Amino acid sequence: MKRYSGFSLLKNALSYHENWQKVWRNPTPKKDYDVIIVGGGGHGLATAYYLAKVHGITNVAVVEKGYLGGGNTARNTTIIRSNYLWDEAAQLYELSLKLWEGLSQELNYNVMFSQRGVLNLGHNLQDMRDIERRVNANRLNGIDGEVVTPQRIKEIAPLINISPDSRYPILGASWQPRGGTARHDAVAWGYARGADALGVDMIQQTEVIGIRRKGGAVVGVETSNGFIGARKVACVAAGSSGVVAAMAGLRLPVESRPLQALVSEPIKPCLDTVVMSNAVHGYISQSDKGDLVIGAGVDSYNGYGQRGSLHVIEHTVQAICELFPAFSRVRMNRQWGGIVDTCPDACPIISKTSVQGLYFNCGWGTGGFKATPGSGYVFADTVANDRPHPLAKAFNLDRFNTGALIDEHGAAGVAH
Amino acid sequence: MLLIYCPHCLEHREEEEFSYGGEAHIARPLNPEALSDEQWADYLFFRKNPRGIHHEMWYHAIGCRRYFNATRNTVTYEILETYKVGTQPQITGADV
Amino acid sequence: MSKLDAETLSSESPLHYFSKISSHPVSSNQLFNGDLEFGVVAKEVRLGSQLNLRGDVSDEQFVTGTAAVLGVALPTVPGTYQYNSDTVVYWLGPNEWLVTSATDAIELESSLRLKINGHIAIVDVSGGQTLVNLRGHGVQGLLKKASGYDFASWNGALPGIGRCAQTTFAKATAIVGNRTDGSFDLIIRRSFSDYIAQWLLDAGQEVGCRIESC
Amino acid sequence: MRQLNRLPTAGRTDQNKVLNFTFNGKGYQGVAGDTLASALLANGVDVVGRSFKYARPRGIFGHGPEEPNAIIQLGSGAATIPNLKATQVELYEGLEAASVNGWPSVNFDLMGLIGAFGRLMPPGFYYKTFMYPKKLWMTYEHFIRKAAGLGSSPTGRDPDSYEKLNQHCDVLVVGAGPAGLVAAREAARTGARVIIADEQSEFGGSLLASTQLIDGVPATQWVAEITDELGEFKNVQRLPRSTVFGYYDHNFLAILERVTDHLGISSASGPRQCMHRVRAAQVVLATGAFERPLVFAHNDIPGVMLASSVSTYVNRFGVAPGTRLVVATTNDNAYQTAIDWHHAGRSVVSVVDSRTGPSGDLVEQVRALGIQILEGHGLIEAVGGKRVRKALVAPINPEGSKVTGPVQRLACDLIASSGGWSAAIHLSSHTGAKPVWDDTIVSFRPGESKQKERSAGACRGTFGSLEGLREGASAGAEAAKLAGFGSGEVQFPTPVIDQIIEQPQQALFLVPHNKATSRAPSQFVDFQLDVSAAGIELAVLEGFESVEHVKRYTALGFGTDQGKLGNINGMAILANALGQDIAETGTTIFRPSYTPTTFGAIAGRDINQLFDPERYTAMHRWHVEKGAEFENVGQWKRPWYFPQRNETMQQAVDREGLAVRNSVGILDATTLGKIDIQGPDAAEFITRMYTNSYLKLAPGKCRYGVMLKEDGMIFDDGVCACLSENHYLMFTTTGGAAGVLSWLELWQQTEWPELQVYFTSVTDHWATATVTGPNARKVIAKVCQDIDLASESFGFMDWRDGTVAGVTARVFRISFTGELSYEVNAPAHYGRHVWEQLIEAGAEFNITPYGTETMHVLRAEKGFIIVGQDTDGSMTPADMNMNWVVGKNKVFSFIGKRSLERSDSIRENRKQLVGLKTLEPNTVLPEGAQIVNDPNQPIPMAMQGHVTSSYYSASLRHSIALAVVKGGLNRMGDIVYCPAADGASIAAEIVSSVFYDPTGKRQHV
């Protein structure tokens, strides 16, 4: 892999950009692999990268039905934070945040991780209790965060409306300065490039349509382009996880729901942080290009449509206009939807299954983009060693039997 | 936004009047105490979640306050039928 | 409560605080001078009672019994109401009706209970809701702002047969019924009535809106 | 100031009505009927903006929503609007507009220097650089961000209002060009409810700029006639200035109508814009087509325009945007522009046609006018700085891939380019229909319909006028029929229109240059985002092969025009680089918004106080009059505390609490949910829902219960009263009311329909006043004579019917304060009356109204939980030390019971509810504080639980807290710590959660 740098850019400019290397090969699949990863989203690609990089397992293929990073990775509002409530979740997301902090250098690919901070607003007394609780827990877990006043919020995001006369006035917020956003596509591409350089095959436009087993173990996957053998199959198919599990005769406690987002036209920089509000239900940041990136709450019913709808967007835009009355005259440029795999406790599943050699990493629901590096890291470890990574232990499938859920709904509430 | 035919109101109504009730036809085990943790978890948390035909419950919350079932394609969102609780769907079928 | 008490006690209807409040694009001075036309007049109507009625339409005693007491047949066609001069029975669901009547609630409930029994329910909800009549040339337009329900689809209905629908109204809910005089009745919940009044004044501003409480 | 480029022919404008406006601070004049774009062109303004990435000077390129360059900021202050397209802004007197980029000005932009370094900024350059040293990235980013954005957001509150209308129709026609107009007319005559919407200021579509005759009259007259004809139908609603911006599931479409924008005043008198939410039985899409620009070197210099735009400015606006025109084309259609230009009295330098031997009707007309036609030639490069000065043309091979001869320089100041037409398939794509590439029309066509819609006219790829009219008419008739109106037969005769014979166009998406694409001057594909042909080829070189990857890598189609001009060229260049055909390469997806949609219009009137309903109790106004501070609880406004004079909240709460403990207080408890339950199986049903049993609850009695979800976790709690045999009244929490009712309905209707029971919400019917404190009985006795209040006959957890203050009421002896309490329920119309009478009766005892904060303190003193505060969705009754409320021996396995037996539910060290007493009695623990055993341990600390409720108790004279602590019930007397943000920590002792009156004497008196 030829390294990227300001110098390489200059050098290539002089040769009219005619000599750039491919970011990844588009190889024809081998007959079989040590590990096949189903799903070429950020998580699948990160898993491949760490399998190769950390565990030296390079005979790996990522099989993706569409284009790399084209699922939720392409569709999310790119919010990154680690201020989760429960120890198990906080530690996992914090591992991820630490990886984000060196990711551009690790991958030699600028994923534009921007630590502009994240505000989670509180609008009623219970919100504020929950914020206190979460921030206190974060602090004792070594995660940065503070509870801030409306005045401080106004300093951080000057266009916000902190009037006590609003319908749901802002009473305060949690503030995690190390949180922020990243350029979502670049994350997928950076991992793919890194994995490719280590020998991983990226197989695009190839859908896994069956999981072949022999005895109690997997032997490979059937795809739209034929069978590919594998000793281990690691499924990271996000919204399609249930469908993929069914191919192996398994059921998962996930339901696939549309989650919608929209962007405004690009405007001059006016919001230099991420603002999230669970109570009025909207979250917003401004991309490096200038568009306001706005996310909605998850749709109420199951769906694989990847389309947006109007009433959900109406509600979200109302929330944004409540928080930022000045944005009323800004305009929506585009809206879309993703398919998120929601778990009953709003926490992921990173787990072995009853089928030998078959692993699942799913259930990230509305908030898995931020976990991409950490998820790939612990999942690679789990697959390589055929046992849960210590940080993944709590996220096994068995928790639904024992009842040891990690309920991020209940208290943390905030989804993304 | 869906337009849903309520089998009680005998009219199409806007989605805003309804709330989604999850997968239909899941019978509560008659004797929960006799189930293993796995069987109970299956009832509690595990759903079909198909890509395609789905039988699901809806509640006409801002209307006749009745629950009913719908057969909906989870990809196209087309609603193929709605039917009353206690009756069986006309349309079943393989996933698309 | 007896009728006598009711007259001596001070009661407050849900829209009590909105008596004669108007919104209009023209100045408020002009408003109360002369009969400036309001596109929407929302007039709260005092009712004797509102009862929620439950029962099984396949139970003949229930159907005939209610008709005998109320003087109107129980509407069994979804989305319709039946009425006479002082009673209206709205279809709310396959086993649910709303009765509004000039008769006192306790009296009405006990006469009903004399005639019908078995698995039925009669619940006095008089204090929980109010009826607002909406009239004026702006009403159809206002309803379009308020709800996704296609009220224009009622236009073909036979005169004398009322149509009604329980549906969304702005961000609250309402039972809406049509009247032969072209106006509409709105039955709304008490705790939402301030919101709905504010909403009516806001949405009716262009054509002029006036609220009269009872 | 003279309008240099204004023609004597007025087109659709009124040259007698002069309008003054300013652009970038300079004054100009235009005329009524102008757009800002036509007025700027009339005044000879060339540079209207700077490009996003390279800050290249840009001029007006199109005449409608496809415009990529003329992005402006309209107005100033709170009413300013960013990012409008000058081509879509109707001119009005006093209009103020400015370019969105360019510093210090668009004509001299320092950032333009960056353009010189364009080579250093190929697609994806960000990803390749700014990484080292790591700590500088946030600084780099700061500067990257500074360069972001087009226009600026206002900073104040929007002075305008926005309307929303729910519409229903049988046939919605989108687009009022010829196809749409005849479709609407056919549908209208069947009696169907028809809505016809068009984005432009007037109906007519492309005909507004047409010189054709229809039915023997000029096209614009024909349009006026048919538009009037439509107006006569009562069943037709005509919506000009109305953009259908999204096509959603189940034939739901959204229209943005610009009601007053063209008047240029902030509308005190009504909404600025109106969003129509349309549920249509059938839809006819007649949205026309966009002309495709040719991609040649420096095709972005001001003075390069779409051929149809040049014609539109001449014919519709009476503006000639230049003097000497070169037309570059691949098709016959653009010859019309040469003809129009010629008739405008200006000079046509040449028509440069990539084809050999063109001979269609229009070609022949051009020849007859003596205009030079360069066949088999390509316009390979435009030359100029802020305006085109020359066009470089050269012979090219028939495939259009190579320059084959010497370059000629044509002096000119205007280049009209046409690479064919792209059908406007946007709305059909919104539905998920997959566009189909069609080589014969060199465009995508709408894919197989996914909804009840059909396309007609140019948007279906039918570019001929006559065929388009025919198609429109039959689409209208068909749509009406399918909606239940008419026979489906077309009724009106097809309009008579001259047939123009055209020859096939050439599919040419990149005009070759004598240098390789990577080395040629930039050949722009997406103007707004500076995406060039070389950029697309580079993406392919780097391995981005999917059209979606190329879009995301280069930003092709990401702009505010959403690729209306650039998409097809871009995809074709990509296909070519991949050696595929376009069909194989496919296209990116069009999504709403068709053109950008104002947030305020999407929000409508549901903002400010109407954002969400405020729910009031019958006593609300009394609380307001008494100066209560309010708390939001769900949608309800509840009095939080009643400050007197200059009291702080703590002082008020202390006073209120002491009043209850020492004499009597009164609380508005109306907001609790109340559900009336009737039926022979009511008791059985309730028993299945609560953890305890109601089978033996006698009339006149109440019982407290807890409800679980099937996962065993507490979800609501409250008291349930037996009113009579088979008749119960259930109280729920304020926030849980709606959820509990639908929860009950769910189980009854779907699981146990055999249980005969009915539920009715009576939350709104009853107003509830809680009178509580040692003097409560005395107060009630003064206003209620018909209930025997003696404890022996009306005991704790009993209820009685009676008359309170003259009102028929129901009184419950239940207590959330631990004091003697009566909850008086009266029909809500009398709520304020009863409340005031109770206050009056209590005056001699100094009855004190108290709010939710005091209520919370009082109940915490008693260790009563609040669901949602002391529980969080992961708490079982056992965790709350409430096993006493769980009927272990109930026959039926109540909801949630089985989950209580899972291994995690019976785990030893679950968090359990305990009390905490700070060692320093005046220190109040913060709610939400985490609890540790050793405050000096290193981070991460082992957390034992957290504080759920915490107050200063005035009656106990020390602070109290409720907390959940791992294994807490076995840790009484242990000292634990709450580390605070400042590093200090507060020590507290684990104690019983019942701080006050542990034996419960006081509530039983």
Ligand SMILES: Cc1cc2nc3c(=O)[nH]c(=O)nc-3n(C[C@H](O)[C@H](O)[C@H](O)COP(=O)(O)OP(=O)(O)OC[C@H]3O[C@@H](n4cnc5c(N)ncnc54)[C@H](O)[C@@H]3O)c2cc1C
């Ligand atoms: C609108 C929206 C906003 C969001 N906002 C945030 C946010 O702000 N912060 C945050 O942290 N998270 C957010 N998320 C969630 C986040 O996007 C996801 O959790 C995360 O991207 C999941 O990554 P993934 O790699 O697992 O999934 P994906 O990127 O969806 O990858 C899964 C891949 O599997 C492929 N696949 C599926 N089935 C098959 C098959 N049978 N064969 C082959 N391939 C298959 C899919 O094509 C897809 O590419 C948001 C999501 C959405 C939709």
Ligand SMILES: NC(=O)c1ccc[n+]([C@@H]2O[C@H](COP(=O)([O-])OP(=O)(O)OC[C@H]3O[C@@H](n4cnc5c(N)ncnc54)[C@H](O)[C@@H]3O)[C@@H](O)[C@H]2O)c1
């Ligand atoms: N010869 C050619 O190559 C060629 C090519 C294209 C068009 N034409 C001519 O153009 C005419 C096409 O007629 P037509 O009726 O199909 O199209 P049209 O372009 O005349 O009318 C389309 C109308 O739809 C409106 N519109 C588009 N999208 C909209 C939306 N989302 N919301 C609201 N309005 C929207 C536009 O503003 C426009 O007024 C014919 O006369 C045809 O001959 C010729």
Ligand SMILES: Cc1cc2nc3c(=O)[nH]c(=O)nc-3n(C[C@H](O)[C@H](O)[C@H](O)COP(=O)(O)O)c2cc1C
């Ligand atoms: C963070 C983010 C920013 C985006 N910004 C833009 C934008 O400026 N312009 C645009 O057209 N689309 C933008 N999109 C949306 C994409 O074009 C696209 O709609 C989305 O990735 C979903 O893919 P699909 O529409 O191809 O299904 C953005 C998406 C994301 C996730």
Ligand SMILES: [Zn+2]
């Ligand atoms: Zn219904």
